[in-house]
Amino acid sequence: MSKSDPNPYSLPPDLPVPQDDGACAHLPDRVVPDIMLTATEGEQWNLAHIAQARAVVYVYPATGVPGKDPIPDWDAIPGAPGCTLQSLGFRDHYPEFQELGYPVFGISGQRSEEQAEFKHRTLLPLVLLSDPQFQLRDRLGLPTFQAHGKEFYKRLVLVLRAGKIHRVFYPVFPPDQCAAMVLARLKETS
Template sequence: MVGKRPRPAAAQAQPTFDPSQPLPPNLPVPVDDGACKHLPGLAVPSMKLRSTRDRWVDLAAVDAPRIVVYCYPRTGRPGEPLPPGWDAIPGARGCTPETCGFRDHHKELQELGAEVFGLSTQTTDYQKEMVERLHVPFEVLSDADLAFVH
């Protein structure tokens, strides 16, 4: 028909974080590119990172037979929209399940002499909410200033 304009495409709703829902089936699968193969066994440089227990932690000074530090980009909050393009990042939707896995196996890791820390670039206040909501028994460290990243 002459004179009719095509309708604009409907805006796609930004997905929200809802840990009670299954992950979308079409997420990209993470692939190990080998970029971190050199890291096991290396000493962590001395730096102080803020903890969810309101103290500064220097991982280089932790006195434990083993230290487990798992790093993740961010933890979402239920009902909040995910950042644009988040689902296109391989493994990005696994941050909360990863934390819950370390939480669920924390006692076993302690029995093996490991002290566990989570680490992200989110603020300590943001992390405290996650620690409380997910009942995380170990400290989560903030690298909001990107000291650990560099």
């Protein structure tokens, strides 16, 4: 790996901090719509059904794909780097989320085949859902950004309860501490 290539297992020393642009202020108390998303195992999941009980959904831009060149200057985009570390945090804290009764789901705009490779490589126990048509952007107004002609979701976390968005974590920083921060807040309010 060259010095200019991002290392998905560490954060760059000069990681840019994303600013709260208000892009998620409209989300608390919104009803979660019927949106069908494909999981890494190929099955379809309805986001509205996931939200009926309670769940944690972390939304991330994209993870690196072996053999595929990274997006140029990815580490310079506020909120872009750190998807692997964010996911590993949810993997490592997964049993604690389960104990609190919160299944964990990850969502990105990547194809499910890319997500499946990532899930297998990192031993993620949770479900990753693919939204390459950006239905969550269109139906809920989730924020996105453009990089080198491609669209990506901005990093955020939704806590779902009783069919609605109960709480939103946005912006998420630093990404490697995301799962621990969400878990701490859930423990405070449970």
